[in-house]
Every structure is written in structure tokens, then in C-alpha cells.
Amino acid sequence: MDNPDIKEYFTTYLKRKKHRITPERFEVLEAVIANNSHFDADGLYLQMKTNGSRVSRATVYNTLDKLTESGIISRYRFGERLAKYELMYGGEPHHHVICRVCGKIEEFSDSRVGRLARDAAATMQYELNDAVLHIFGVCPDCTGQNDLP
Amino acid sequence: MDNPDIKEYFTTYLKRKKHRITPERFEVLEAVIANNSHFDADGLYLQMKTNGSRVSRATVYNTLDKLTESGIISRYRFGERLAKYELMYGGEPHHHVICRVCGKIEEFSDSRVGRLARDAAATMQYELNDAVLHIFGVCPDCTGQNDLP
DNA sequence: ATACATGCAAACTGTTTGCACGAAG
DNA sequence: CTTCGTGCAAACAGTTTGCATGTAT
Numbered sequence: 570m571d572n573p574d575i576k577e578y579f580t581t582y583l584k585r586k587k588h589r590i591t592p593e594r595f596e597v598l599e600a601v602i603a604n605n606s607h608f609d610a611d612g613l614y615l616q617m618k619t620n621g622s623r624v625s626r627a628t629v630y631n632t633l634d635k636l637t638e639s640g641i642i643s644r645y646r647f648g649e650r651l652a653k654y655e656l657m658y659g660g661e662p663h664h665h666v667i668c669r670v671c672g673k674i675e676e677f678s679d680s681r682v683g684r685l686a687r688d689a690a691a692t693m694q695y696e697l698n699d700a701v702l703h704i705f706g707v708c709p710d711c712t713g714q715n716d717l718p
Numbered sequence: 719m720d721n722p723d724i725k726e727y728f729t730t731y732l733k734r735k736k737h738r739i740t741p742e743r744f745e746v747l748e749a750v751i752a753n754n755s756h757f758d759a760d761g762l763y764l765q766m767k768t769n770g771s772r773v774s775r776a777t778v779y780n781t782l783d784k785l786t787e788s789g790i791i792s793r794y795r796f797g798e799r800l801a802k803y804e805l806m807y808g809g810e811p812h813h814h815v816i817c818r819v820c821g822k823i824e825e826f827s828d829s830r831v832g833r834l835a836r837d838a839a840a841t842m843q844y845e846l847n848d849a850v851l852h853i854f855g856v857c858p859d860c861t862g863q864n865d866l867p
Numbered sequence: 868a869t870a871c872a873t874g875c876a877a878a879c880t881g882t883t884t885g886c887a888c889g890a891a892g
Numbered sequence: 893c894t895t896c897g898t899g900c901a902a903a904c905a906g907t908t909t910g911c912a913t914g915t916a917t
Contacts, residue, residue, distance in 0.1 A: 591873080591916070625873065625875065646795050679834060697855045700854070704839060773898090
């Protein structure tokens with residue numbers, strides 16, 4: 570699944586922000602595109618390293634920041650201390666359901682969330698930026714297992 | 719604002735879970751009660767230390783875990799890697815609006831969130847546990863300031 | 868040519884852990 | 893008196909930073 574649009578978009582973003590167009594940054598972007606689900610920074614770095622890339626950890630972190638700023642990916646924290654990323658470019662806005670037992674992350678959409686966020690921001694007189702809804706529970710595969718020891 | 723209910727509740731919880739009733743645990747609870755807004759673990763530890771407490775960092779973290787498990791406080795992560803806590807006991811369920819500029823955290827309630835979460839859990843066949851809605855934006859005090867340099 | 872990105876390792880921060888001592892049950 | 897909690901410091905994980913080198917502009 571090659572996506573030239575994303576690369577073009579990133580190029581435009583880098584130019585606009587007066588950041589350099591470097592091969593490393595595009596190597597990271599490629600790895601992100603290849604990695605279609607939720608991933609974390611260090612995992613991506615390790616995976617790239619395993620695949621023979623010479624890009625350093627620092628560059629991976631730097632580039633993920635830029636990709637996040639550009640809106641190509643987004644960063645979440647599901648109650649843990651490690652940040653998870655996911656490709657956003659061209660995707661539908663959505664929210665997450667996380668299984669407290671196996672850690673699985675699933676997505677769902679509900680247009681009411683956006684409306685609700687807009688209402689809340691309006692009453693609080695905030696300029697709305699982003700709304701994050703995380704639903705924690707136990708997934709169908711994990712229900713019925715041992716809960717309370 | 720002394721609250722004997724909370725202490726009693728915590729005592730009951732500790733007994734039920736067969737954990738010991740120690741003065742240190744109640745020292746932490748007192749500090750939590752005194753600290754009425756959103757706080758973080760290390761900040762609480764430092765504050766206690768400044769106030770002359772001899773309770774160790776490890777005990778503070780341990781106790782915050784137990785207080786969280788008991789439902790007396792709850793733990794959030796507002797997109798950062800440090801965990802924030804807040805007193806829940808006897809409070810209304812609510813959600814948070816966070817200012818991306820000054821970091822201020824405000825609260826709001828909207829019964830629609832619960833309904834939405836229940837719907838989502840039902841369609842995904844999850845056993846609902848908890849729903850967290852964070853709204854990020856720019857607060858009234860910070861709008862009009864320099865945004866893009 | 869020169870400012871900015873990179874690679875590396877070391878620093879940092881928030882949190883957890885291992886162990887010997889002390890106190891709760 | 894035994895078991896668990898404590899205090900301390902050291903380990904840990906994820907992320908950031910400082911500096912010398914390399915490279916896009």
C-alpha cells in the first residue's frame with residue numbers, strides 16, 4: 570500500500586515549517602505507513618533497526634513529533650506511560666475501546682462525540698482543539714475469564 | 719475539611735483486601751484530602767516531605783495505587799507521561815477540559831457521555847468499565863496570545 | 868557556506884523494585 | 893512470632909538532550 574499523497578503532504582509541511590527534507594524522515598514515514606495499526610516509538614525504532622535501517626532512535630522520536638504536528642499521525646496515551654501512535658492521514662475520526670485484560674485496542678465512531686465536545690468547549694469558552702474518548706472495559710474474548718482472584 | 723467517612727471507607731477496603739492498616743497509608747490519605755485539586759504522585763511526595771513527613775516515595779506510590787483501586791481517587795493521564803490523580807470519593811462523575819497553552823485542567827459534566835459509552839460498549843460487546851473524555855483546547859485566558867510564531 | 872539534522876551515548880523523569888529492618892496482625 | 897509494609901537507594905523504561913559530524917539548502 571504505497572501512498573504518494575502522504576509523502577507529498579509531509580514534504581509540503583516540512584517546507585512550510587522550514588524543516589529539512591531528509592531521507593531519514595521519509596524512512597520513518599515509510600515505516601509508519603507499513604505499520605498499519607497502533608504502534609509505539611521505541612517499537613518502531615527497533616523494527617526499523619531489525620529491517621536494516623541505520624536511522625537513530627533520536628531521529629525516530631524527532632520525526633514522530635513532526636508527523637504528529639503535521640497531523641499525519643496522532644499520539645495517544647491509553648492510561649499507560651508509553652505513547653501510542655496511529656496513522657491519521659485520510660482516515661475517519663474515531664475513538665478507542667481498550668480491553669483492560671488483554672490490552673487490545675479497537676476503534677469505533679460516533680458523531681455524537683464531536684457534537685458533545687463542541688458543546689463543552691462552547692460552554693467553557695474554550696477554543697476547541699481535539700477531543701479524546703477512551704472507553705475501558707473487558708472485550709468479548711476476555712469476559713468469563715478469572716476476574717477477581 | 720476533615721472527612722472521617724473517607725478514612726473509614728479506606729479502612730474497610732484495606733481490611734477486605736487483607737492489607738495492613740498503617741499510619742503511613744493514612745498520612746498519604748490525609749495529604750491527598752488536603753490537596754483538593756489535580757496532583758501528581760511525586761509532587762505529593764515532595765509536598766509531604768516538605769511538611770516534615772518521613773513517608774518514603776515508594777510508600778506514596780504504593781498507597782496511591784491502593785487508593786485508586788479502592789475508588790477513593792482516580793488516576794488520569796492527560797497526554798503526558800506523568801499520571802495525575804484526583805479525589806473521587808463522594809464526587810460527581812465528570813470529564814476534563816485541558817488548556818493546551820497553560821495546562822490548566824477544568825471539569826465539566828454531561829450525562830450524554832455515559833450514555834454514549836454504554837452504547838459503544840454494547841455494540842462492541844465489551845463489558846463497560848470506565849469512560850474517559852478529555853477535551854483539549856485553548857482556554858479563555860490564553861486565546862488571543864501568540865499561537866503561531 | 869552555514870545552519871540544521873543526524874547518530875551516539877549519556878542524562879533525565881516518573882515509576883518500580885530488591886533488600887534489610889520494623890511494625891501490624 | 894510471622895508476615896507484610898516500610899525506607900532507602902538503585903534499577904528501570906520511555907523519552908530527551910548535548911555534542912561532534914554530516915548534509916540539505
